[in-house]
Amino acid sequence: MATDALIDRILTASDEQSTSVVDALHDLLGDATIDASAAPLGVAEAAGVVGLSTHTLRYYEQQGLVRPARNASGYREYSALDLRRLVFLTRMRVAGMTMHDLKRYIALVEQGASTMPDRRRIMLDQRDRIKQQLRELTLALETTEYKIRTYDGHPEG
Incomplete structure (x- = not known):
């Protein structure tokens, strides 16, 4: 998701919920709900959790910002640590x-x-x-x- 689109989502959520922008950001990006013991997620599921496109996740991987493990079939598996890093990256990009x-x-x-x-x-x-x-x-x-x-x-x- 482009930074502008993410900012729009955060501001809209803040207005709709009558919450602070920080609370809306936490709700949208959900790092508080990322369970450290949860099974790793595929690229589409991870993208949904952190509110980014699969293209952006792959871009971050190409840039060396996140390195998800791969399963036996070669598919990316995003751990809770990977998801938390993606939340951090997203917040810093918004900033x-x-x-x-x-x-x-x-x-x-x-x-x-x-x-x-x-x-x-x-x-x-x-x-x-x-x-x-x-x-x-x-x-x-x-x-x-x-x-x-x-x-x-x-x-x-």
Whole structure:
């Protein structure tokens, strides 16, 4: 699923359920419901659980961001750990993290605990970018609201 489509789903769910965007995101991406003891899922089932297309899952695999095991028949099997990683990747993509930064982050994760300081730095940088985006979006929203107020009663304006 494209990032724009996912954002639309999250915002719509938030509006419909009168919940926060974060709660809607958790509900839609369901990592709280990913059971660590559940049987692995095929690509279509995994895509449904995390709200992505099968194409996106395969793309993430090609990029080295997720490496599902394969069964005896050669079909991908997404474990609970794979699904949680996909939820994380989806959230970071929605937040604007670049594929380059995601690849760097996942490579560090796979190197083990000694890379935690580097991973923390990546997340701190990502947080700073998100905060800046929020400030910019707040300004854009305020400007839009101002314009709407100036047009009240003046549809031709």
